[in-house]
Amino acid sequence: MADDSAKHLEVALVAAERTVWQGQARIVIARTTDGDVGILPGHAPLLGLLQGGTVQVRTVDDEYFVAAAPDGFISVANDRVSILAENAEMGHDIDLEEARRELDQAMAAGLDDADADEVRLAEARVRAAEQTS
Amino acid sequence: MPANLRELRDRKASVSTIKKLTRAMELIAASRIVKAQQRAQAAGPYARELTRAVSAVATFSNVDHPLTTEKENPRRAAVLLITSDRGQAGAYSANVIREGERLNQLLREDEKQIVPFISGRKGIAYYTFRQREVAQSWSGDSDNPSFARAREIADALIEAFLTPTEEGGVDEIHIVFTRFVSMLTQRADVIRLLPLEVVEGEEAPAADDVLPLYEFEPSAEEVLDGLLPKYVASRIHFCMLQAAASELANRQRAMKSATDNAQDLIEKLTRDLNQARQAQITQEISEIVGGASALADANAGSE
Numbered sequence: 001m002a003d004d005s006a007k008h009l010e011v012a013l014v015a016a017e018r019t020v021w022q023g024q025a026r027i028v029i030a031r032t033t034d035g036d037v038g039i040l041p042g043h044a045p046l047l048g049l050l051q052g053g054t055v056q057v058r059t060v061d062d063e064y065f066v067a068a069a070p071d072g073f074i075s076v077a078n079d080r081v082s083i084l085a086e087n088a089e090m091g092h093d094i095d096l097e098e099a100r101r102e103l104d105q106a107m108a109a110g111l112d113d114a115d116a117d118e119v120r121l122a123e124a125r126v127r128a129a130e131q132t133s
Numbered sequence: 134m135p136a137n138l139r140e141l142r143d144r145k146a147s148v149s150t151i152k153k154l155t156r157a158m159e160l161i162a163a164s165r166i167v168k169a170q171q172r173a174q175a176a177g178p179y180a181r182e183l184t185r186a187v188s189a190v191a192t193f194s195n196v197d198h199p200l201t202t203e204k205e206n207p208r209r210a211a212v213l214l215i216t217s218d219r220g221q222a223g224a225y226s227a228n229v230i231r232e233g234e235r236l237n238q239l240l241r242e243d244e245k246q247i248v249p250f251i252s253g254r255k256g257i258a259y260y261t262f263r264q265r266e267v268a269q270s271w272s273g274d275s276d277n278p279s280f281a282r283a284r285e286i287a288d289a290l291i292e293a294f295l296t297p298t299e300e301g302g303v304d305e306i307h308i309v310f311t312r313f314v315s316m317l318t319q320r321a322d323v324i325r326l327l328p329l330e331v332v333e334g335e336e337a338p339a340a341d342d343v344l345p346l347y348e349f350e351p352s353a354e355e356v357l358d359g360l361l362p363k364y365v366a367s368r369i370h371f372c373m374l375q376a377a378a379s380e381l382a383n384r385q386r387a388m389k390s391a392t393d394n395a396q397d398l399i400e401k402l403t404r405d406l407n408q409a410r411q412a413q414i415t416q417e418i419s420e421i422v423g424g425a426s427a428l429a430d431a432n433a434g435s436e
Contacts, residue, residue, distance in 0.1 A: 044346075
C-alpha cells in the first residue's frame with residue numbers, strides 16, 4: 001500500500017460553499033492561462049490560474065469525469081491537487097440544454113463587458129456538460 | 134366584577150398566543166443554527182486552501198501587490214458593519230453597532246475620515262435615522278449569506294480601496310461583525326481586511342513542514358492578482374457566516390427568554406383570574422345569604 005499511495009493524486013475540487021468532489025486520481029488535466037497541463041503523481045508544486053473553465057480527472061478506478069471550474073485556480077503540492085473555483089460543478093450534474101440556454105441569455109445580456117463573468121461561467125458549464133455526454 | 138374577569142381572560146389568551154409565537158421562533162432559530170454551522174463548516178475547505186495558496190505565493194515571491202501595501206499616511210477608512218435584517222434577536226444588532234461606533238471613535242481620533250459600508254437592515258436603519266451618509270449597503274440575506282453576496286461586497290470594497298484617496302477611495306478597510314465563539318458566547322469583533330496581512334497566525338507552518346517551491350502559471354504577479362480578490366471575498370464570506378450563526382444564536386436565546394416570560398405572565402394571570410372568579414362567587418353567595426336572611430327576618434316580623 002505504501003507504494004500505491006505514491007502513485008496517485010489526492011484531488012479536492014472545492015467550491016466556495018462546499019467540497020464538490022474529493023478522491024484519488026491518476027491524472028488531472030487542467031487548462032491554465034499558459035495552456036493545458038496534465039498532472040501526474042510526483043508533479044512539481046504548481047500554482048496556476050485556470051482558463052477555459054474545465055478540469056478533467058481520471059480517478060484510480062478508471063472513471064473519467066469533467067468538472068466545470070470557471071475562474072478557478074489549481075494548486076499542486078506533494079501529490080495533493082486542489083482545484084478551487086467559486087462555482088465548481090461536476091459535468092454530469094449539469095443539464096446541457098439548460099446550460100446552453102443560460103449561455104445564450106448571458107451572451108445576449110453581456111454584449112458590454114460588464115457581464116463577461118457570467119458568459120464565462122455559462123461557457124464553462126456548457127463545455128463541461130458537453131464533454132461529459 | 135365581570136368586566137375585570139373578562140379583561141383578565143382576554144389578556145391571558147393574548148399572552149398565550151405570544152408564547153406560542155416566540156416558542157415557534159425559538160425552534161426555528163435553533164434549527165437554523167445547525168444549518169448555519171454546517172454552512173460555515175462547508176465553506177472551511179475553500180478558505181483553508183485559499184489561505185494556503187496565498188501564503189505560498191506571499192512566501193515564495195517578492196511581489197508587491199496593491200492590496201497588501203500599506204499606504205503612507207492613511208486618511209480615509211472604510212468600515213463594513215455586518216448587522217441583521219430582522220430584530221427579535223436581543224441585543225445582537227445593538228452590540229455590533231456599538232462596537233462599530235467605538236471603532237469610528239477610534240478612527241476619528243486618528244483623524245481619519247470614515248466611509249461606512251453596511252450589510253443588514255438594522256444597521257442601515259440606524260444610519261439613516263441619524264442621517265449619516267452610507268457609501269453602500271446590502272440587505273436581504275443576513276441569516277443565510279451566499280458567497281455571491283460576499284463577492285459583491287468584496288468587489289465594491291476592493292474597488293474603493295484601489296481608487297486613489299483624492300477621488301473618493303479609501304486607504305484601509307475594517308470589518309465589524311459578531312464572532313460565533315460558541316452557542317453561549319458571541320462577541321462583537323473588529324478585523325482589518327485591507328491592506329491584507331497575509332501571514333495568518335492561525336496556521337503557522339510547522340518547522341518540519343518544508344513549504345514546497347512553487348511553479349507559477351502564468352507568473353507570480355498574475356497568480357497573486359487572481360488570488361487576492363478571491364481571498365478577500367472568502368474572508369468576507371467567513372465574517373458573514375459567523376455573523377449569521379451569531380444572529381441565530383442570539384435570536385434563539387432572546388426568544389427563549391421571551392417564552393419563559395410569557396409563561397410566567399400566564400401563571401400570574403391564571404392566579405389573578407382564579408382569585409377574581411372566587412371573589413365573585415363569594416360575593417354572590419353572601420348576597421344570596423344576605424337576601425335570604427333578610428327575607429326570613431321580614432317573614433318572622435309579619436307572623
